Amino acid sequence: MSGKYSALRPGPLAGQVAIITGSESGIGRETARVLAGQGAAVVLNGRCPERLARTHELLAAEGLTVVSCVADVTDYAACQRLVEAAISSFGRLDILVTNASISQRAYFLDMQPEVFRQVLDSNVYGSVFPLKAALPHLLAVRGSVTFISSISALNGMPSGSAYCAGKAALANLAHTLRLELAESGVHFGVVHIGFTQNDPEKRVLDASGQPVPIAHRPPRWQKTQAEVATIIWQHIRRRRQRTVISALGRLILLVHTLLPRLGDWVVLTSVRRLRKFYE
Incomplete structure (x- = not known):
C-alpha cells in the first residue's frame, strides 16, 4: 500500500x-482516472507491483487522489487488506468496481482442468471475495457495487467457456444480491463490456495456461478504454442494474432473448468463416 490522503477534488x-x-x-486504470476526476479518492489495485506503481505515479501526477494496494483478488485475506487500505487511508468506502479478471483463448475440449478453474476463479471469486470484504462498509453508506461482465456472457462464445461462465455468474449474483439486500439501499449493478481496445501487453490464457495475445478484433468494432470507463461512470452515477455496452451487445441480448436459435446460427456461422476471431 502507498499514498496518503490529500485534498479532494470538487x-x-x-x-x-x-x-x-x-x-x-x-x-x-481508465475507470480509476474517470472516478478520481469526478472527485472520488480511489484505491488502485493489481498483482504487478511495478505496473501498479507506474499507474499510481501517472494518476497522482494528474492531481488525482489515489492510493494503491497490491492484492490478488482470488485470495480473501488479500481482499481484506485491500479494503483496509481504503479505510486506513480515507476512513470509508462508497464504491466497489470488480474489474480484475483473466480471460482465455481455448476450446473447452483442449483445456486443462486447472486452467478452466483459474479463469473461473478469477472471474467469480475475484468479485465475490472483494465484495465480502467490502460489504459491511458499503452497507453503512448505502454504497454502490458494479461487477464488470462481458457481452460474451449474454450468449456464450466459442473458445471462451470458462470466461463466459464466470461473467454470466456475476449477472446472477448481482440479481440475487438485489433481492437479498433489497432494503439495504446498496446498488448492485452489472456492466457488460463489449469489444475494447487493449493495452499492447494484454494477454489471455491458452489451453495449457500459457499467456497468449488476445484473439483478433476488428478495430472498427472496438471502443476506446476511455469511452468504456465513461460508460461505467454513468452506470454508477445512475445506479443502473444493467448496462450493455455497444450496439452489438444490445443486439446479442435481443436475439438471445427473442430468437435464441438464430443467435446460435450466427455464432456457428462466424466460427466457420471468421476462425481468427476465436482462435
Missing part, C-alpha cells in the same frame, strides 16, 4: 471513496 463524487480491482492497467 465533483459529484467528492468525499466518496472507490476501490477498483484490476486498475493497474486497461479499463480499470
Whole structure:
C-alpha cells in the first residue's frame, strides 16, 4: 500500500471513496482516472507491483487522489487488506468496481482442468471475495457495487467457456444480491463490456495456461478504454442494474432473448468463416 490522503477534488463524487480491482492497467486504470476526476479518492489495485506503481505515479501526477494496494483478488485475506487500505487511508468506502479478471483463448475440449478453474476463479471469486470484504462498509453508506461482465456472457462464445461462465455468474449474483439486500439501499449493478481496445501487453490464457495475445478484433468494432470507463461512470452515477455496452451487445441480448436459435446460427456461422476471431 502507498499514498496518503490529500485534498479532494470538487465533483459529484467528492468525499466518496472507490476501490477498483484490476486498475493497474486497461479499463480499470481508465475507470480509476474517470472516478478520481469526478472527485472520488480511489484505491488502485493489481498483482504487478511495478505496473501498479507506474499507474499510481501517472494518476497522482494528474492531481488525482489515489492510493494503491497490491492484492490478488482470488485470495480473501488479500481482499481484506485491500479494503483496509481504503479505510486506513480515507476512513470509508462508497464504491466497489470488480474489474480484475483473466480471460482465455481455448476450446473447452483442449483445456486443462486447472486452467478452466483459474479463469473461473478469477472471474467469480475475484468479485465475490472483494465484495465480502467490502460489504459491511458499503452497507453503512448505502454504497454502490458494479461487477464488470462481458457481452460474451449474454450468449456464450466459442473458445471462451470458462470466461463466459464466470461473467454470466456475476449477472446472477448481482440479481440475487438485489433481492437479498433489497432494503439495504446498496446498488448492485452489472456492466457488460463489449469489444475494447487493449493495452499492447494484454494477454489471455491458452489451453495449457500459457499467456497468449488476445484473439483478433476488428478495430472498427472496438471502443476506446476511455469511452468504456465513461460508460461505467454513468452506470454508477445512475445506479443502473444493467448496462450493455455497444450496439452489438444490445443486439446479442435481443436475439438471445427473442430468437435464441438464430443467435446460435450466427455464432456457428462466424466460427466457420471468421476462425481468427476465436482462435
